[in-house]
Amino acid sequence: MTAITLIQAINQAMAYALKHDPDTLVFGEDVGHNGGVFRATDTLQERFGKERVVDTPLAESMIAGMAIGMASYGLKPIAEFQFMGFIYPAFNQIVSHAARLRNRTRGRLHCPLVFRAPYGGGIHAPEHHSESTEALFAHIPGLRVVIPSTPARAYGLLLAAWQDPDPVLFLEPKRIYRALKQEVPDDGKALPLDKAFLVREGKDLTLISWGACMQETLQAAQSLSQQGVESDVIDLASISPIDMETILNSVTKTGRCMIVHEAARQGGVGADIAARLAEEALCYLRAPVVRVTGYDTTMPYMALEKQYMPSVQRILKHAQTVMEFA
Amino acid sequence: MTAITLIQAINQAMAYALKHDPDTLVFGEDVGHNGGVFRATDTLQERFGKERVVDTPLAESMIAGMAIGMASYGLKPIAEFQFMGFIYPAFNQIVSHAARLRNRTRGRLHCPLVFRAPYGGGIHAPEHHSESTEALFAHIPGLRVVIPSTPARAYGLLLAAWQDPDPVLFLEPKRIYRALKQEVPDDGKALPLDKAFLVREGKDLTLISWGACMQETLQAAQSLSQQGVESDVIDLASISPIDMETILNSVTKTGRCMIVHEAARQGGVGADIAARLAEEALCYLRAPVVRVTGYDTTMPYMALEKQYMPSVQRILKHAQTVMEFA
Amino acid sequence: MITSAPYQFSELAQFHVHRLQFMNEQSELTQALPAFATDETLLELYRLMCFTRSGDEKAVNLQRTGQCGTYPASTGQEAISTGIGHAMADSDVFCPYYRDQGTLLQRGVRWEDIYTYWGGDEAGNLIPEAVNTHDFPVSVPIASQFQYAAGIAFAMAYRGESNAVVATGGEGSTSEGDFHEALNLAGTHQLPLVVVINNNQWAISVPRDSQTSSQTIAQKGIAAGVDCLQVDGNDVIAVREAVALALEKARSKGGPTLIEALSYRLCDHTTADDFSRYADEAHLKAAKEHEPIARMRRYLTEHHQWNDDKENALLSDLNSHVQEAAQTYLNRSKPKIDDMFNHMYAHLPKELEEQRELAKEGY
Amino acid sequence: MITSAPYQFSELAQFHVHRLQFMNEQSELTQALPAFATDETLLELYRLMCFTRSGDEKAVNLQRTGQCGTYPASTGQEAISTGIGHAMADSDVFCPYYRDQGTLLQRGVRWEDIYTYWGGDEAGNLIPEAVNTHDFPVSVPIASQFQYAAGIAFAMAYRGESNAVVATGGEGSTSEGDFHEALNLAGTHQLPLVVVINNNQWAISVPRDSQTSSQTIAQKGIAAGVDCLQVDGNDVIAVREAVALALEKARSKGGPTLIEALSYRLCDHTTADDFSRYADEAHLKAAKEHEPIARMRRYLTEHHQWNDDKENALLSDLNSHVQEAAQTYLNRSKPKIDDMFNHMYAHLPKELEEQRELAKEGY
Ligand SMILES: Cc1ncc(C[n+]2csc(CCOP(=O)(O)OP(=O)(O)O)c2C)c(N)n1
Ligand SMILES: Cc1ncc(C[n+]2csc(CCOP(=O)(O)OP(=O)(O)O)c2C)c(N)n1
Ligand SMILES: [Mg+2]
Numbered sequence A, B: 001m002t003a004i005t006l007i008q009a010i011n012q013a014m015a016y017a018l019k020h021d022p023d024t025l026v027f028g029e030d031v032g033h034n035g036g037v038f039r040a041t042d043t044l045q046e047r048f049g050k051e052r053v054v055d056t057p058l059a060e061s062m063i064a065g066m067a068i069g070m071a072s073y074g075l076k077p078i079a080e081f082q083f084m085g086f087i088y089p090a091f092n093q094i095v096s097h098a099a100r101l102r103n104r105t106r107g108r109l110h111c112p113l114v115f116r117a118p119y120g121g122g123i124h125a126p127e128h129h130s131e132s133t134e135a136l137f138a139h140i141p142g143l144r145v146v147i148p149s150t151p152a153r154a155y156g157l158l159l160a161a162w163q164d165p166d167p168v169l170f171l172e173p174k175r176i177y178r179a180l181k182q183e184v185p186d187d188g189k190a191l192p193l194d195k196a197f198l199v200r201e202g203k204d205l206t207l208i209s210w211g212a213c214m215q216e217t218l219q220a221a222q223s224l225s226q227q228g229v230e231s232d233v234i235d236l237a238s239i240s241p242i243d244m245e246t247i248l249n250s251v252t253k254t255g256r257c258m259i260v261h262e263a264a265r266q267g268g269v270g271a272d273i274a275a276r277l278a279e280e281a282l283c284y285l286r287a288p289v290v291r292v293t294g295y296d297t298t299m300p301y302m303a304l305e306k307q308y309m310p311s312v313q314r315i316l317k318h319a320q321t322v323m324e325f326a
Numbered sequence C, D: 001m002i003t004s005a006p007y008q009f010s011e012l013a014q015f016h017v018h019r020l021q022f023m024n025e026q027s028e029l030t031q032a033l034p035a036f037a038t039d040e041t042l043l044e045l046y047r048l049m050c051f052t053r054s055g056d057e058k059a060v061n062l063q064r065t066g067q068c069g070t071y072p073a074s075t076g077q078e079a080i081s082t083g084i085g086h087a088m089a090d091s092d093v094f095c096p097y098y099r100d101q102g103t104l105l106q107r108g109v110r111w112e113d114i115y116t117y118w119g120g121d122e123a124g125n126l127i128p129e130a131v132n133t134h135d136f137p138v139s140v141p142i143a144s145q146f147q148y149a150a151g152i153a154f155a156m157a158y159r160g161e162s163n164a165v166v167a168t169g170g171e172g173s174t175s176e177g178d179f180h181e182a183l184n185l186a187g188t189h190q191l192p193l194v195v196v197i198n199n200n201q202w203a204i205s206v207p208r209d210s211q212t213s214s215q216t217i218a219q220k221g222i223a224a225g226v227d228c229l230q231v232d233g234n235d236v237i238a239v240r241e242a243v244a245l246a247l248e249k250a251r252s253k254g255g256p257t258l259i260e261a262l263s264y265r266l267c268d269h270t271t272a273d274d275f276s277r278y279a280d281e282a283h284l285k286a287a288k289e290h291e292p293i294a295r296m297r298r299y300l301t302e303h304h305q306w307n308d309d310k311e312n313a314l315l316s317d318l319n320s321h322v323q324e325a326a327q328t329y330l331n332r333s334k335p336k337i338d339d340m341f342n343h344m345y346a347h348l349p350k351e352l353e354e355q356r357e358l359a360k361e362g363y
């Protein structure tokens, strides 16, 4: 088996879905012949036909509504938003309908759909192409939000999202689309949707992150280890609901916790985790819960994006504060 | 001077703005002859003319964009969204343009505008008419979010929003539109925009809330006082930016903090406050930071809305846990 | 017009917007009736319109007496929803807005369901007797329904089915982008979608002329390359036939249609509104003379021996039906705190299970 | 068509969509030139189109050598942006999309500003030499610009000014709701707004026919009751004149206009795109023969003694200008971490001040 990238794993998962379920359709802007602007849907139209892999007109609210209608009627739509920065025109459809249809009809209608969107900075893209606003969706009950950080998790979580009977927003860390390779068997096996992954174990510190920031977080953990600080590293993966059990298990052990994400700090998902710790693990906390995040500014254009995103150095600087706290 | 309600204070502030500044316009759906579905703009069209108080076509994205264009050109638009539940079609304009124009142009263009919207439950309204999603906007850098809780604060904060050179989302707690009366001199005096209000003082507990929930919070504080527990009660008012100074001053004194809001807990503004406390006041915390909030479900239709919103009893039940924690 | 400049402009395209009517405001036939319009059917349409009005009246009454929430009646516009419902097949899917009671009643929605919904309980959307379980509940966010309606139509086309979707909205909804995006998708993929716009000439207090400067609402289809038509929305026969034609076309892969049904709102926007604040008295008076129920009654009286006795019998029958529905609604057990949680997800996340338990304990 | 049913339909409205052209693809005049088209002006328009192409080429080159970010060239469509810019007065306001370099250059935006912007620095939007400081920067979220453009037009009308707003977009942008909402506002309030759609027949890889089934893009104005016209978008004279006519009409309270400028994209969508993956070779070849610069060059050669020497002199002049701009851009100091914070608010909140200090300290 050859090792594949995260985006290839996403492609593989969609191909699996298309192959095994005639009710599955993939659509969005440029996903057809062009295979998506990042090639996530590369060759899918060729292999599964124009009826099943469809270029839509340029309208995100329409793409979302289209998916909702299809899902309610029994299809399994996988819809792509070209960039997370362009999901906002669809906000109303996602928040007012996708997330609410099951509850609104007391279970009569539902929305088994997947909304995919590449998100995050670091690829030198123009304005609005580097957003990380997962927190906006994590505040919407009825919606699941999932972010993979490795090829294997991308494959398994996308299949899980596809199998799930409820709407899932699947955000893809485009900065690492091609950064890592893994062997990912095309076995159709889904990973659980509402579980975090403990990807490194240590007794001194809990580091929580997701998506592309897992790279810097893991590097920081390694550096810390060289300094004698051993970290639990958690890939949150399921941004909503949050797997607090895994987090609490770790933090009640380590007593120290840092959360790393690219989104702005205020209102970011890190706030939720920290707040839960302040409520449910206060007595275990031996140091302030520190969030290393994007600043509370607009994501800057590419010339400053590196300064905006949490770097290994920034994580380590904060880690020092956390570890020295007594 | 006769005492006026919160909605009358809002009307008075807009009339003041219209009277003193020919560049000020008020517009939205039904704000003209009808005076708004809640009568916030009552008589304004009559008094200031059809050119300045304008009924728009039914399109929220357009209303927002209209305001942005006007503001960039030197006018002072005050735009109404009929209900917060219908603000989502405008999300893209607000997030991608209003909040970003100043930074995008390094100060060349800016957006001195006010977006008003009634928010919150408790008036027995249909679906989508009772939302409290202020947290979505508090996560957007470049935007100010303000919520008044009394007639005087509604008047002073709306004028402040109007005078501010940046975009302000002004959310109106419609449940208490007519619940309280105060004498509010029409003196054009603005309150500071990024300050919380300490509205009751006590040494044992800090209660933080905003909007309509201030009612239940104050009632709970009174009950607690009868039980010998004296509370600092903070009306946050400025949802973004958050006045952490006022909060930290209180919590470092009391060591116990509860946050009360109507929005869902996950991703709510309470998470931010608790997270900041976990980072900046950990050593002062003598009990878990507890959030009494809406559940992480869709805001239910009116038959269940009372059960969804934080009641005095719920606050008191949680307060007991917080106070008994040792 | 920009083409009044002194240059040669070549003509690229031409569009015509037409109107369909069978019975005018004097209850005279303006052309031969379509085949469906047998005596029996006309009586049935009349009954359905009256049923709609009875149920609306009861709802308003329930609201006024504190037994129901805000309610949007459809007084004066019963021909539109009645005509739509009558034209639809069970296998078609309906995506309503909030002023479609006349259609809902033909889709298996009972008055007690309608009251339950507007009474503030999601259970009103369960519709145990639905003729098609894929029918959507009312869409409250204006114009959003057109998008998922197009999605359903896409699904039908994908599956090669020969049914269609009907979605409705008010003329105000045509100002929202969602309306145009959905029509454009339907046009591009020639989807089996019929959009019917209830042009009641008001969007709450905003008159039609402040909503748009287009000469007709129908012509908005031209932007999307979608076939369009205006019908006399107070002529239930015209509405019924236009929707039937559009559905037939849609089912036979002829693509989408936009229908403007021109009528007039003869009631408050909802029970939370006060029409008298902004009503145009002259218009309102004129409009009352065009309203669909009186028009049909006059016709039936003149041509089908309808009379006061029959009328009274019908109304009292409808009325008792509606009373019974109201009673059933009032007797329903109220939703419980569990209901808030139980349908949020197919598999309730552990986090929410815990919250549900706490909520039941009063936390 | 629904009107093919065997009923009488009355006609309510009729619409005609026209096209304007002065010079065809063989560089022949199809009608007498408008008054503005003096020898001098034609040469100036030619120069501006060539300047646009030179600067675009340099930008692509900078990107390919890692010195600039993703860049959207306008190759083949220079007549559109050039014509727009030439028709506008300084007092008009421009709300561009990202393929309007030919207009920007006439609005006081320098190539170095354009490079700075696409190089990833917001300072590129400062435009120190702007002819109108109210001009907007590029709108990246498709179609959103039409809304604030209508807002500016509203402000102008409110103030009784006699200027107008020009907003642009691609044909793909007409599928977004924002486009329709803005046109509808402009129609309803008869705002001084001119919308020009650059129909280059592709939205990235999506061909025009998969975007919409409307016969023309121009006809989308009919939905909003907005006057509309198609122009030959490879004929800079037609673009210039149509925009001028629309602006004149707008300034004299004649309301908004929608102009479709029909052209063809002869380059990758942006430097991040690969046209060859989806290009239609036959179309592309045909389109190349219609392109605006060659067309004008042929005309100037035949009628105005244009020749290779003049051409070479012009290109080398433009080229050195562009090189200089590139150098100025490359020499600019890079933005600093402060810049991220300094323009978020007029008065930086205390919270953000603290963050800025921490950021500078590496936290
Ligand atoms: C997106 C959105 N904006 C605003 C509202 C509030 N609202 C409810 S009905 C209405 C007017 C609708 O008018 P129209 O579409 O003509 O339908 P009608 O009620 O006249 O049948 C408005 C503004 C809403 N429900 N949804
Ligand atoms: C709201 C939004 N959705 C998607 C995109 C990504 N995108 C950038 S350009 C483009 C195609 C635009 O095509 P068109 O409007 O025809 O303009 P052209 O680029 O052809 O000039 C797309 C989909 C975006 N910028 N904004
Ligand atoms: Mg209406």
Ligand SMILES: [Mg+2]
Binding pocket: D170, D171, D172, D198, D199, D200, D201, D202, D203, D204
């Ligand atoms: Mg294009």
